[in-house]
Amino acid sequence: MAQLENPTRPWVSTEPPCDASDHALFNAVAAVTVCNGRTVSFWHCSWLGPVPLKFCFPSVFKHSRRKGRSVVQAINGDCWVLDLAHGNSVDLISEVVSLHRLIQRRQLNLQVEEQDQIRWSSEGSGQYSSHSAYAIQFLGSTSGAYQAMIWKAWAPAKLKMFAWLLHQNRLWCNDRLQCRGWPNCYF
Numbered sequence: 001m002a003q004l005e006n007p008t009r010p011w012v013s014t015e016p017p018c019d020a021s022d023h024a025l026f027n028a029v030a031a032v033t034v035c036n037g038r039t040v041s042f043w044h045c046s047w048l049g050p051v052p053l054k055f056c057f058p059s060v061f062k063h064s065r066r067k068g069r070s071v072v073q074a075i076n077g078d079c080w081v082l083d084l085a086h087g088n089s090v091d092l093i094s095e096v097v098s099l100h101r102l103i104q105r106r107q108l109n110l111q112v113e114e115q116d117q118i119r120w121s122s123e124g125s126g127q128y129s130s131h132s133a134y135a136i137q138f139l140g141s142t143s144g145a146y147q148a149m150i151w152k153a154w155a156p157a158k159l160k161m162f163a164w165l166l167h168q169n170r171l172w173c174n175d176r177l178q179c180r181g182w183p184n185c186y187f
Helices: 020-029 058-063 071-082 090-106 130-137 145-152 157-167 174-179
Strands: 030-033 117-120
Touching (some): 058 090
């Protein structure tokens, strides 16, 4: 996302500390519009639909030797097909044909002068905000009555923290120590 909006920032070339669920969340909420195709990843961005191509066509992605190509690099001269590793590719034929047809149906007209765009669909303005990203991560979760009772009560902070850890079952009491086989005075 940073490389699409601010390509000159120093942190653009560093890998973000994200796991697969973070990438899935991003792809579900961010809509990528390809204009010149230089910054949108062919395999890793959701530019042909709601899911990245590496999940729609896993066998083709697995056999691709150049997984970091941008859309313009992959589309020009059908380089994504040339990137496929040689060998037993009989099982790839149906996926390759399906992907090729999907790209042809899109009728992608790359516009050299316009930059690729990204829209954050959970905000009305289309701009990313950390508040909306945080809210999305907790969609469907419920908060119990203990949360308000623990944090709103008048008590020293260390007692609130102790109560919160107790509620979350994060205290290293004798029963947890015994489950891990650590020495304790359980009996």
